[in-house]
Amino acid sequence: MREVDRVIRLRLASEVMLINQISEYIIGAGGKRLRPALLLAVARALEVDDAVRFELAAVVEFIHTATLLHDDVVDESDLRRGRETANALFGNAASVLVGDFLYTRSFQMMVEVGKMQVMQILADAVNVISEGEVLQLLNLNDPDVTEESYTQVIRYKTARLFEASAQLGAVIAGTSPSLEAAAAAYGRHLGTAFQLMDDWLDYTGSSETMGKNAGDDLREGKPTLPLIYLINNGSESERALARAAIVEGGTEHFDAIFAAVRNSGGLDYTLACAKKEAALAADAISAFPASPFKEMLLELCSYSTGRQS
Numbered sequence: 001m002r003e004v005d006r007v008i009r010l011r012l013a014s015e016v017m018l019i020n021q022i023s024e025y026i027i028g029a030g031g032k033r034l035r036p037a038l039l040l041a042v043a044r045a046l047e048v049d050d051a052v053r054f055e056l057a058a059v060v061e062f063i064h065t066a067t068l069l070h071d072d073v074v075d076e077s078d079l080r081r082g083r084e085t086a087n088a089l090f091g092n093a094a095s096v097l098v099g100d101f102l103y104t105r106s107f108q109m110m111v112e113v114g115k116m117q118v119m120q121i122l123a124d125a126v127n128v129i130s131e132g133e134v135l136q137l138l139n140l141n142d143p144d145v146t147e148e149s150y151t152q153v154i155r156y157k158t159a160r161l162f163e164a165s166a167q168l169g170a171v172i173a174g175t176s177p178s179l180e181a182a183a184a185a186y187g188r189h190l191g192t193a194f195q196l197m198d199d200w201l202d203y204t205g206s207s208e209t210m211g212k213n214a215g216d217d218l219r220e221g222k223p224t225l226p227l228i229y230l231i232n233n234g235s236e237s238e239r240a241l242a243r244a245a246i247v248e249g250g251t252e253h254f255d256a257i258f259a260a261v262r263n264s265g266g267l268d269y270t271l272a273c274a275k276k277e278a279a280l281a282a283d284a285i286s287a288f289p290a291s292p293f294k295e296m297l298l299e300l301c302s303y304s305t306g307r308q309s
Contacts, residue, residue, distance in 0.1 A: 004036050007058040011105060022086050022098040026065050029083055034194070035060045035165040038300070042169025042183050045285075045293035052172055055109055056118065060165045062106040063126060067133075067161075069099035074137070075220055117171055125164035132156025141221040143243035147228050154195040155188070162191025182284050186297065189281035193304040196274035199224040200267060203258050218257065221249035225273065227257075229266035238264060274305045 012023045036057030043053045071077070072085040073092045079085060087095040103126070110122050135153045139145045166187030170180040202217045203226055217224050223246050230242045238260040245257055261267055278301040288294045 001033060001037060001040070003054045004033070004040070004057045004061070007054050008061060011058055011062075011109060014101070018090075018094060019098055019101050022069075022090055022094060023065075023102065025089070026069065026086055027061075033061060034300075035064055035161055038162060038187060038190070038297075039165040039169045041293050041296050041300075042166045042186075043172055045288050045291055045297060046170055046173035046175050046179065046183075047289075048169070048173045050172060052113055053169070055113060056168050056172065057165075059106045059109050059122065060161060060168070062102045062109075063122070063129075064161055066099040066102035066106070067129060069095045069102070070133070074133070075216070077216065115171070118168060121164050121167055121171065125160050128156050128160045132158075132160070136222070139223055141247050141249065142223060143231060143246040145223040145228060147225065147232075150223065150225055150228055151192075154192055158195040159188045159191030162194070163187040166190075179287065182287060185284040186281045189277045189284060190300060190304060193274045193277035193281065193301070196225060196270055196277065197305055197307065199226060200270045200274065202226075203261055203267060215251040215254045218245055218254060219249055219251045221246050225270045226261045226266040229269045230257075230261050230264045233266070234260055234264040271305065278302070278305050 008027055009024075012020065012027065014020055014023075039057045039060060040053055043050075069086055073087045073095050077085050078088040085095075086098070106122070110119050113119075132153055132155075135149075136157060139149065139153060163184050164187070167180060167184040170183035173179075175183075199217065202215065202224065218227075227242050227246060231239050234242065241253065241257060241260060245253060281304075282298055282301045285294065285297055288297070
C-alpha cells in the first residue's frame with residue numbers, strides 16, 4: 001500500500017496547480033483504500049508479484065476518488081472522512097473538473113498497462129457506475145422504490161468497482177476462468193455488504209465515527225433499505241412517516257424515523273442482508289489456495305459487517 005500511495009502521488013502530478021491542490025486534498029484525506037487493497041490481496045493470493053498491480057491499484061483508487069468528487073457535488077455534501085468536502089472548500093465547478101481529470105488520468109494509466117481485458121473490465125465498470133448514479137438520481141424522493149431496484153443501484157454504483165478490483169487481481173495472475181469469476185463474485189458480494197452497512201450506519205453511526213453527517217441519506221430523500229423495509233413492514237402511521245421523509249427529504253423527523261426503523265426491524269434486516277452478502281463473498285473464494293492473503297480476504301468479509309465507520 002505504501003507503493004500504491006507513491007504511484008498515486010506520482011501520477012497525480014499536473015502543471016495545473018488547482019488540480020494538484022484538490023487531488024492532494026482528497027487523496028491525502030486517507031480513507032480505507034479498500035479497492036486497491038482488494039486488488040493487491042487477490043493478486044498475491046493468486047501468487048502475483050508483478051509491479052503492474054501497483055499501477056492498477058492506483059487506477060481503481062483514482063476512479064473511486066472521481067466518483068466521490070462528483071457524488072459530493074450531486075448530493076450537496078459538506079463532510080466526508082471527517083473533513084470538508086472538496087466542493088465545500090473549492091467549489092462545485094472545480095470539484096467536477098478535477099473529478100474528470102482523475103477519470104481521464106486513470107484511462108491513460110490503464111492504456112499503458114497494455115492489456116485489452118484490463119481496459120475492458122475498467123471501462124465497463126466506469127460505465128456501469130455512471131448508470132448506477134443515474135438510477136439513484138431517478139430513485140430520489142420516490143417512496144415506491146422496491147428492494148430490487150435499491151439492490152440494483154448498489155450493485156451498479158458501489159459493488160461494481162469492488163468486483164472489477166478483485167477481478168483485475170485475478171486477470172494479472174493469468175488464472176483460470178473459474179478463479180477469475182470467483183474473484184469477481186467475491187468483490188461483488190463484498191462491495192454490496194459494505195454499502196448495506198453504510199446505509200445501516202446512516203441511522204446508527206455518528207459524524208465522529210463515520211466521517212460524514214448521520215442522516216445524510218434521509219436528508220437527500222434516498223430510499224435506502226432500512227426505510228424501504230419500514231414502508232413494507234411498519235404500522236400505517238410509520239409507513240406514512242417514512243414515505244413523507246423520502247418525498248420531502250430533510251432530517252426534521254430523524255429521531256422519530258430512527259425509532260420506527262429500529263422498532264420495525266429495519267435495522268436488523270439490513271444488517272442480516274449485509275452478513276448474507278459477506279458470507280457469499282467468503283464462499284466465493286473457497287477454491288483459492290491457502291495463504292495469508294486469502295486469510296486477509298476472509299477477514300475483510302468479517303470487517304465489512306462489524307465496522308462502526
